[in-house]
Amino acid sequence: MVPIMAQSNVQELDRLIEPLYTALNSVKVLRSSVGQVFDTLGNGLRGDHGEEGKDNKFLLELQELLSTVNVNFREVEQAVNSLTPPPGPFSLGNTTFLSQESTQERQALYPQLVNSYKWTDKVHEYSNLAFALLSQNQLKRSYVIASSGKRRRNVQSSHNVLPQAVDTLIAGIDRQFADMNLTVSRPFGSNAVMQVTLGRIMKALVAFKGLMIEWVVVKGYTETLDLWTESRYKVFQKVTENAHAAMLHFHSPNLLEISVRSFMTWFHSYSTLFSDPCKRCGNHLHNALPPTWRDLRALEPYHEECKP
Numbered sequence: 001m002v003p004i005m006a007q008s009n010v011q012e013l014d015r016l017i018e019p020l021y022t023a024l025n026s027v028k029v030l031r032s033s034v035g036q037v038f039d040t041l042g043n044g045l046r047g048d049h050g051e052e053g054k055d056n057k058f059l060l061e062l063q064e065l066l067s068t069v070n071v072n073f074r075e076v077e078q079a080v081n082s083l084t085p086p087p088g089p090f091s092l093g094n095t096t097f098l099s100q101e102s103t104q105e106r107q108a109l110y111p112q113l114v115n116s117y118k119w120t121d122k123v124h125e126y127s128n129l130a131f132a133l134l135s136q137n138q139l140k141r142s143y144v145i146a147s148s149g150k151r152r153r154n155v156q157s158s159h160n161v162l163p164q165a166v167d168t169l170i171a172g173i174d175r176q177f178a179d180m181n182l183t184v185s186r187p188f189g190s191n192a193v194m195q196v197t198l199g200r201i202m203k204a205l206v207a208f209k210g211l212m213i214e215w216v217v218v219k220g221y222t223e224t225l226d227l228w229t230e231s232r233y234k235v236f237q238k239v240t241e242n243a244h245a246a247m248l249h250f251h252s253p254n255l256l257e258i259s260v261r262s263f264m265t266w267f268h269s270y271s272t273l274f275s276d277p278c279k280r281c282g283n284h285l286h287n288a289l290p291p292t293w294r295d296l297r298a299l300e301p302y303h304e305e306c307k308p
């Protein structure tokens, strides 16, 4: 295996390669403008030069092309002058041996390797930033390790509920609403994933951790459900967004059953998503969307723009 090339080396290479690309590009531009001169010269007088003063027109055209060549040539000179010769050989670690590869396919590995190094560096950098940000995040609901032992016990117990307790709760909610169908599966072990079908309006997946709602995805009635992709319809993307807000709003670490019931009652209010007008403006559509927001207490429908 090739050891990771030092990051400073990659950056150093980058610094040298950038002006090299610029210089090569300006050479390309120069070649093309010189090519144009010869092209015009080779074609000689053309029909579009007309009859009157055609020689003069031709000469003017050539003159213009030559001055472009001059400008491009100056650009090449400038670009070449700004190049700095590398200070010495780079220590590329074992990657140097790649140059001894005789098969064409493998010679192309080097740029790929450099790219993957850059990529890993970025992943490293971003994950460090993400870690710093997330460790300050006070909204974190899972695995709260508070300094007081009492709080910790409460929170932990909420995750360690028996699967039967979750099933009973969901079955209870299922019976409560005739037009909402709930089914439970456990694709990830003990934690439940609930599939919700609301009339012929929409479907949703609700992922639980114990009795706590961890994730919600809402999609159209005809779409296929999975936890990782959003709906292709704007209206259900909006409902998903609002469901995330509602899931946080209704969450209460000590009253988890009530949290789930409240959330599902709120969710059920979307059964009139396409039939109820907005409470504020009285219209059905606004910006081509129905009222996708539901008031968290009275469950009244509003457009995103009409929210109280």
Ligand SMILES: [Zn+2]
Residues within 6 Å of the ligand: 278, 279, 280, 281, 282, 283, 286, 302, 303, 305, 306
């Ligand atoms: Zn409205």
